[in-house]
Structure formats: C-alpha cells, structure tokens
Amino acid sequence: MAAAAFLGASRAAPALLLPSRGLPRRLLVSAASSSSSSGEGAGGVVEFQGKVGFLGLGIMGAPMASNLIKAGCDVTVWNRTKSKCDPLLSLGAKYEPSPAGVASSCDVTFAMLADPQSAAEVACGANGAAEGLAPGKGYVDVSTVDGATSKLIGEHITSTGASFLEAPVSGSKKPAEDGLLIFLTAGDESLYKRVAPLLDVMGKSRFYLGDVGNGAAMKLVVNMVMGSMMVSFSEGLLLSENVGLDPNTLVEVISQGAISAPMFSLKGPSMVKAAYPTAFPLKHQQKDLRLALALAESVSQPIPTVAAANELYKAAKSLGLADHDFKAVIEALKAKVENSQK
Numbered sequence: 001m002a003a004a005a006f007l008g009a010s011r012a013a014p015a016l017l018l019p020s021r022g023l024p025r026r027l028l029v030s031a032a033s034s035s036s037s038s039g040e041g042a043g044g045v046v047e048f049q050g051k052v053g054f055l056g057l058g059i060m061g062a063p064m065a066s067n068l069i070k071a072g073c074d075v076t077v078w079n080r081t082k083s084k085c086d087p088l089l090s091l092g093a094k095y096e097p098s099p100a101g102v103a104s105s106c107d108v109t110f111a112m113l114a115d116p117q118s119a120a121e122v123a124c125g126a127n128g129a130a131e132g133l134a135p136g137k138g139y140v141d142v143s144t145v146d147g148a149t150s151k152l153i154g155e156h157i158t159s160t161g162a163s164f165l166e167a168p169v170s171g172s173k174k175p176a177e178d179g180l181l182i183f184l185t186a187g188d189e190s191l192y193k194r195v196a197p198l199l200d201v202m203g204k205s206r207f208y209l210g211d212v213g214n215g216a217a218m219k220l221v222v223n224m225v226m227g228s229m230m231v232s233f234s235e236g237l238l239l240s241e242n243v244g245l246d247p248n249t250l251v252e253v254i255s256q257g258a259i260s261a262p263m264f265s266l267k268g269p270s271m272v273k274a275a276y277p278t279a280f281p282l283k284h285q286q287k288d289l290r291l292a293l294a295l296a297e298s299v300s301q302p303i304p305t306v307a308a309a310n311e312l313y314k315a316a317k318s319l320g321l322a323d324h325d326f327k328a329v330i331e332a333l334k335a336k337v338e339n340s341q342k
C-alpha cells in the first residue's frame with residue numbers, strides 16, 4: 001500500500017466501522033479514542049499511511065504480522081531464523097535481511113522479541129533497527145521487557161530522530177491469532193495515535209499509560225499475577241487428586257464460582273492430562289516473574305507469593321520444561337511431592 005486498504009464509510013455511522021472481533025479485519029479503525037486510557041474505541045475512520053515492518057516471528061509475532069497482512073497492510077518481515085518468515089512471505093509479506101533493512105524500508109516497525117537482551121540487540125545492535133531509522137519513522141516494541149531496557153531502547157531509537165512507543169501485549173497465542181490482544185502502550189503519544197489503526201487490527205483494546213516504562217511495568221504486574229495464579233491452581237489440582245477427588249470436577253467447580261478465570265477453564269483440562277502444548281513458553285513466564293521481582297525491589301515492596309512462584313518456575317526449567325507451556329509448572333510441583341514422599 002503505501003496505504004492500507006480503506007473501506008470508506010462516513011463518520012455518521014461509526015458502529016458499522018468497528019472491527020469484527022475474531023474475524024479477519026480490513027484496516028478501518030476509530031481514531032477518537034487514541035489518547036484515552038480506557039482502551040475503548042469509537043469515532044471517525046482513519047487510514048494508516050505507510051509501510052509496516054515486523055521483527056520477530058515467534059509464537060506471537062507471526063500471527064500479529066499475519067493479521068496486519070490480512071488487513072491489507074504492506075508488511076516487511078525479518079526473523080533471526082529466516083525460515084519462520086516463509087509463511088508470512090506466502091501471505092504477501094516482503095523480506096529484508098536485517099532489522100536495519102526493515103526499519104529503513106518501512107515507516108513504522110514493530111518488534112516482538114523474546115526478552116530484554118534480544119529486544120535490545122535487535123533494536124540497538126549491529127545491523128539493528130536503529131541503523132535504519134530516521135526522523136519521521138516510528139519504532140514500536142511489543143516485547144515484554146523491563147522498564148530500564150525499554151528506556152534504553154527508547155533513547156537509542158529517539159537519538160536517530162525517530163519516535164518510540166513501548167506496547168507490550170496481554171493475551172496469548174490464540175488472542176494473537178484472533179486479533180484480540182490488549183496493548184499496554186507508553187511513550188510517544190503522536191506515534192501511539194499514528195499506529196492506533198494497526199493496534200486495532202491486532203488487538204481488542206489499547207491503553208496509553210504515559211511515559212516509557214509504564215507499559216512495561218503494567219505488563220509485568222499483570223503477568224506476575226498470572227504466574228502466581230497458575231502455581232496456586234497447580235497446587236489445587238494436585239491436592240484434589242492426592243485426596244481422592246477428580247481434578248476435572250475441581251476445574252468445573254472453579255469455573256462456576258467467583259474465582260472463575262478463562263485461564264483455569266482453558267488450561268485445566270489439559271493439565272489434568274499432563275499435556276502442555278506451548279502457547280506461552282514457561283521460560284518467558286519465569287523471565288516475567290524475575291523482572292517483576294526486580295520491579296518490586298525497586299520500590300522496596302515485598303512480593304513473597306511471586307518469589308515463591310518464581311522458584312517453582314525455575315525448578316520447572318531445570319526439569320527441561322522451558323519451552324513447554326507455562327502450565328507445565330505443575331510438573332515441578334509433582335516432582336517436589338515425589339521427593340517429599342521418598
């Protein structure tokens with residue numbers, strides 16, 4: 001495109017313009033909510049003008065980039081392991097052999113990398129995105145990293161004259177596939193407004209949280225709650241079984257009460273069967289707990305439940321479960337139970 005497809009319609013009928021959640025969407029998005037922190041969208045139609053780059057095509061990056069292509073965007077991709085670009089190229093994406101190449105050929109570049117180290121390397125390292133950036137361009141880092149790393153990346157990016165937005169996401173593989181992510185953004189507000197149509201293709205809501213670091217902090221707080229919930233749930237499943245109850249019944253009981261959560265209903269049945277196909281890799285959940293512990297330390301707040309949960313994820317990693325879904329943390333608990341019974 002230079003511009004993504006615009007399914008024109010008048011401002012008089014905004015309801016018709018809202019994206020259909022869970023269905024492939026063309027790029028037609030409301031702009032009026034772009035400076036709001038509510039995450040709700042409504043208002044007039046805007047069109048994204050420009051080429052979009054995407055760096056990092058793992059579990060999350062691939063479906064996010066794919067949704068942009070399906071929405072009509074002109075997308076250029078790069079991934080460290082080149083073969084992961086192939087499905088995107090089949091959908092119509094272009095390829096550049098380095099992050100710098102992507103950034104220089106695109107107006108806005110998204111990055112979805114594993115951790116702080118890879119996010120910094122891809123943005124600021126040799127042949128990194130910063131080498132291809134210039135005034136007028138934008139860089140949006142959607143990886144989950146700590147605030148200090150995000151600030152470092154942001155400073156490097158803005159020193160080129162380009163603008164920077166951090167925008168980690170809440171939501172896993174399926175929400176990424178369905179375009180139902182929640183964006184937790186912070187940084188350059190005009191870049192936020194500019195990329196809002198793209199965020200609305202990939203997500204169901206977006207929050208603008210102010211200065212760089214706030215999006216990262218919000219994401220880490222959310223994920224530390226999630227990681228601890230998963231450990232508590234694992235303990236419950238195992239205890240129910242050990243006292244002679246059917247853990248499937250526990251999943252059903254929980255689903256009907258005040259502590260019902262989609263995560264328990266979605267992941268419980270496979271945990272009972274000890275099946276852990278990966279949506280959110282356990283190594284990334286442990287990384288998030290590690291970063292959340294450092295965040296809490298920075299304001300001298302104890303988070304003892306998270307600290308205990310982190311130890312269990314570390315134990316799971318040492319059992320070889322790093323690349324399994326994070327629900328495999330229950331295996332570390334089983335190992336502890338076995339050891340205590342010896």
Ligand SMILES: NC(=O)C1=CN([C@@H]2O[C@H](COP(=O)(O)OP(=O)(O)OC[C@H]3O[C@@H](n4cnc5c(N)ncnc54)[C@H](OP(=O)(O)O)[C@@H]3O)[C@@H](O)[C@H]2O)C=CC1
Nearest residue numbers: 056057058059060080081113114118144172173279280284
């Ligand atoms: N999966 C999930 O449910 C969610 C994940 N997240 C967060 O999103 C980010 C990505 O997650 P996800 O897609 O699951 O992770 P994956 O492990 O599937 O993908 C990681 C990506 O980072 C790349 N990468 C890793 N190390 C380097 C490096 N040194 N240099 C260049 N590229 C590198 C990988 O490249 P290669 O293919 O070559 O290995 C791959 O593209 C993480 O920060 C995670 O915490 C956020 C919300 C949900």
Ligand SMILES: O=CC(=O)O
Nearest residue numbers: 169170171172280
């Ligand atoms: O970061 C993981 C998620 O499910 O959100």
